[in-house]
């Protein structure tokens with residue numbers, strides 16, 4: 001009887017789809033200043049979406065330049081996940097998409113700090129912003145567009 005329960009347990013564990021298990025706890029390194037609050041809010045958003053965040057309290061200037069994100073697309077933090085750069089308040093779903101599509105690119109960027117992006121919540125205000133795919137030549141194209149929303153002012 002005991003043996004049979006054990007076997008059932010093993011069968012259940014095997015039934016969990018592999019990609020789902022691999023996705024849980026995807027390691028991501030976040031370079032930020034020790035005093036950056038919205039960076040930590042963004043980190044919480046990542047953790048709520050299955051990432052395992054490692055913070056590096058070094059500022060993000062060196063990481064941004066090492067990963068080839070132009071300063072013109074810069075923001076308050078720079079992250080590195082599976083060989084890609086993630087600059088600024090990029091939504092977790094776009095990072096997941098990046099990791100599954102694996103385009104030939106340096107990574108993603110949300111320049112500046114748009115209100116209403118993950119980690120930049122301000123009530124129900126949401127400004128329009130683009131997620132840019134930063135290409136290998138340093139150029140970019142729009143990867144996703146998030147429209148303005150929330151209450152009209």
Ligand SMILES: [Cu+2]
Pocket residue numbers: 038039076077089113
């Ligand atoms: Cu920020």
